[in-house]
Amino acid sequence: MPALDLSAPSVDIARAICDIPSVSDDETVLADLIHAAVDALPHLDVYRDGDTIVARTDLGRAQRVVIAGHIDTVPINANVPTRGIVIDDEPYLWGRGTVDMKSGVAVQLKLAAELVDPRVDLTWMWYDHEEVDSDLNGLTRLARTRPDLFAADFAILGEPSNGTVEGGCNGTLRALVRTKGVRAHSARAWIGENAIHNAAPILARLAAYRPRKVPVDGLVYRESLNAVRISGGVASNVIPDACEVEVNYRFAPSLTAERAEGHVRDVFAGFSVEIVDCAEGARPGLDAPLAQEFVAAVGAEPTPKYGWTDVARFAALGVPAVNYGPGDPHLAHHDEERVPLSQIADVERGLRSWLTAS
Amino acid sequence: MPALDLSAPSVDIARAICDIPSVSDDETVLADLIHAAVDALPHLDVYRDGDTIVARTDLGRAQRVVIAGHIDTVPINANVPTRGIVIDDEPYLWGRGTVDMKSGVAVQLKLAAELVDPRVDLTWMWYDHEEVDSDLNGLTRLARTRPDLFAADFAILGEPSNGTVEGGCNGTLRALVRTKGVRAHSARAWIGENAIHNAAPILARLAAYRPRKVPVDGLVYRESLNAVRISGGVASNVIPDACEVEVNYRFAPSLTAERAEGHVRDVFAGFSVEIVDCAEGARPGLDAPLAQEFVAAVGAEPTPKYGWTDVARFAALGVPAVNYGPGDPHLAHHDEERVPLSQIADVERGLRSWLTAS
Numbered sequence: 001m002p003a004l005d006l007s008a009p010s011v012d013i014a015r016a017i018c019d020i021p022s023v024s025d026d027e028t029v030l031a032d033l034i035h036a037a038v039d040a041l042p043h044l045d046v047y048r049d050g051d052t053i054v055a056r057t058d059l060g061r062a063q064r065v066v067i068a069g070h071i072d073t074v075p076i077n078a079n080v081p082t083r084g085i086v087i088d089d090e091p092y093l094w095g096r097g098t099v100d101m102k103s104g105v106a107v108q109l110k111l112a113a114e115l116v117d118p119r120v121d122l123t124w125m126w127y128d129h130e131e132v133d134s135d136l137n138g139l140t141r142l143a144r145t146r147p148d149l150f151a152a153d154f155a156i157l158g159e160p161s162n163g164t165v166e167g168g169c170n171g172t173l174r175a176l177v178r179t180k181g182v183r184a185h186s187a188r189a190w191i192g193e194n195a196i197h198n199a200a201p202i203l204a205r206l207a208a209y210r211p212r213k214v215p216v217d218g219l220v221y222r223e224s225l226n227a228v229r230i231s232g233g234v235a236s237n238v239i240p241d242a243c244e245v246e247v248n249y250r251f252a253p254s255l256t257a258e259r260a261e262g263h264v265r266d267v268f269a270g271f272s273v274e275i276v277d278c279a280e281g282a283r284p285g286l287d288a289p290l291a292q293e294f295v296a297a298v299g300a301e302p303t304p305k306y307g308w309t310d311v312a313r314f315a316a317l318g319v320p321a322v323n324y325g326p327g328d329p330h331l332a333h334h335d336e337e338r339v340p341l342s343q344i345a346d347v348e349r350g351l352r353s354w355l356t357a358s
Numbered sequence: 359m360p361a362l363d364l365s366a367p368s369v370d371i372a373r374a375i376c377d378i379p380s381v382s383d384d385e386t387v388l389a390d391l392i393h394a395a396v397d398a399l400p401h402l403d404v405y406r407d408g409d410t411i412v413a414r415t416d417l418g419r420a421q422r423v424v425i426a427g428h429i430d431t432v433p434i435n436a437n438v439p440t441r442g443i444v445i446d447d448e449p450y451l452w453g454r455g456t457v458d459m460k461s462g463v464a465v466q467l468k469l470a471a472e473l474v475d476p477r478v479d480l481t482w483m484w485y486d487h488e489e490v491d492s493d494l495n496g497l498t499r500l501a502r503t504r505p506d507l508f509a510a511d512f513a514i515l516g517e518p519s520n521g522t523v524e525g526g527c528n529g530t531l532r533a534l535v536r537t538k539g540v541r542a543h544s545a546r547a548w549i550g551e552n553a554i555h556n557a558a559p560i561l562a563r564l565a566a567y568r569p570r571k572v573p574v575d576g577l578v579y580r581e582s583l584n585a586v587r588i589s590g591g592v593a594s595n596v597i598p599d600a601c602e603v604e605v606n607y608r609f610a611p612s613l614t615a616e617r618a619e620g621h622v623r624d625v626f627a628g629f630s631v632e633i634v635d636c637a638e639g640a641r642p643g644l645d646a647p648l649a650q651e652f653v654a655a656v657g658a659e660p661t662p663k664y665g666w667t668d669v670a671r672f673a674a675l676g677v678p679a680v681n682y683g684p685g686d687p688h689l690a691h692h693d694e695e696r697v698p699l700s701q702i703a704d705v706e707r708g709l710r711s712w713l714t715a716s
Contacts, residue, residue: 074596131593170545172545172595174594183693185458185665185687185688186582186586186608187608187665187666188582188687188690189569190580190582191688191692194564196564196584196586197561197584197585200564200565203554203555203557203558204558204562206552206554207555207556222548226554227554227555227598228594228597228598229598230601232585233585233586233589233604234586235433235489236587236604236635237432237489237530239586240585240586240587248594248595250544277594306546307545308545329543330542330549332543333541333542333595334541334542335541
């Protein structure tokens with residue numbers, strides 16, 4: 001595996017790191033390359049924890065900004081290696097990770113190498129296991145072992161935001177909704193009770209559910225409630241005694257975890273509901289002075305972030321945080337994930353101009 | 359593994375063979391023991407195909423009867439080894455296979471060893487893979503390689519029938535009913551289309567389905583239509599693009615496979631339906647002279663068989679066939695599967711008296 005060349009254009013860095021598969025739990029090859037590349041830079045202090053790498057300037061500036069990005073992706077689906085494609089005369093980089101979020105990471109790596117004299121001290125973080133349970137997230141681990149590294153006045157997550165500033169994020173909750181029944185031979189079904197049939201109202205409620213749109217601090221957050229998995233069945237001639245539906249509720253940042261859980265329990269009243277994972281969202285965080293300066297420098301109207309991102313983690317630590325990265329979030333996890341090359345350049349320019357302004 | 363002692367009481371043989379696990383596709387240990395035991399009997403010609411064993415008398419009798427039983431079971435669920443239990447002063451053998459159908463096989467093995475001079479020639483068949491796809495069934499294989507072995511005037515399957523004669527059997531059809539959707543990140547669910555939600559009407563139709571009761575040749579066959587498996591989902595943060603419900607339709611023996619398929623397609627109109635397995639039932643088969651003699655000898659009122667059994671295979675070959683075995687079919691595949699010891703003795707007595715009558 002050749003070393004990463006951080007003096008190359010960001011698009012080339014993006015392509016190089018997308019072509020190194022790093023599906024969650026398999027990030028080590030990429031983490032090793034990033035580690036080696038930033039460890040060679042004398043202006044950065046580098047710390048590593050598992051496959052999470054932190055690189056800091058220590059210039060004695062009055063303020064410090066964290067700029068972070070995860071290096072894992074969702075599973076590949078015949079979309080690696082990347083391809084350069086053109087749609088309506090616009091050049092794109094296509095493939096897994098181009099949107100979520102290796103193009104953002106590429107810009108960060110390039111600027112980490114280039115900006116030896118930024119106007120604020122910088123803490124770069126590249127981390128593992130973002131696309132899976134939050135318990136496994138590299139930042140969860142880091143917050144436990146090195147909470148001091150999160151100290152900052154402002155944080156920017158490079159999550160895809162079409163090159164605009166996306167404020168805050170929705171919360172996310174996963175729950176298992178279960179039915180029971182009684183096993184029997186399917187030839188004498190009336191002796192048993194079919195747990196899959198008992199799940200009919202669960203799917204009916206999901207299909208009929210009308211998600212809310214919730215205004216929070218001037219931005220409107222769109223919610224959703226979806227089944228993401230269903231399973232049930234013992235054998236092809238047995239009436240099943242159990243069925244399980246995993247649901248994912250994305251909720252506005254004005255809701256606490258407790259209220260989100262209450263809502264899910266209300267929707268599935270009468271069924272067994274087990275909450276397996278819940279992470280609160282983050283309010284937009286655009287009232288912080290550094291955030292306002294940053295938005296002004298980037299020059300686009302802030303919009304709400306729908307997906308849960310680690311801005312919530314910074315918000316919970318009292319560090320205002322926004323999302324700012326190349327790529328259309330609608331295409332994250334999509335098999336046709338692709339990013340316009342112009343957005344990679346825009347985000348690089350936006351970050352550079354703000355970080356080098358005097 | 360000690361050899362099978364076919365001179366032992368049938369209950370002891372039943373217990374011995376239930377304590378040898380033989381879940382479908384894992385029958386070889388038990389088949390080897392049966393093979394060795396009957397191969398030692400000079401009055402039987404033994405033929406083996408895979409884990410199916412055929413043992414025949416060749417006494418030049420005017421008539422021949424096939425007596426058959428499968429040696430596989432559905433998966434074990436903490437119910438092996440067997441236990442002797444007592445309910446309301448009645449002794450039972452409890453555990454996987456005691457009902458479906460190793461107690462019937464035990465009686466057959468005992469009589470195969472004992473009856474050196476039966477009134478009809480006998481073809482004993484013990485076969486594998488009955489509890490799975492009919493393509494895998496040992497009798498499907500045998501009918502292809504040795505159709506001559508099925509020649510007979512009457513056939514008795516030892517499937518559980520509470521020690522009464524159960525005529526014919528329902529047919530069985532399995533189908534996959536599928537929905538599609540469009541994958542998207544679950545944080546922006548409105549970009550995708552949820553295939554699990556799209557399956558809501560499938561479960562609603564199953565839950566609302568009212569099965570028919572169909573009279574055929576004087577017996578009433580009760581039908582059923584059930585989901586036996588459901589699956590869907592990609593990852594916990596992805597809107598799923600596919601959901602699949604496996605359904606099992608048990609249909610009266612007056613329906614052809616074509617009509618059964620048409621009914622299932624009608625019920626799930628508007629959805630993709632793939633028929634994966636279909637076996638027609640068998641009309642009661644009680645008009646054959648040997649069947650009438652047998653029913654008279656056993657002395658109980660015949661009832662309909664609900665479950666599909668291999669009697670249908672014999673009926674299709676022109677050999678009238680009935681079910682006759684110990685055990686309550688309602689308890690087949692049940693985790694609390696158990697057989698009254700008295701029924702094992704009754705079935706042994708019934709078969710012996712008819713086969714040795716002069």
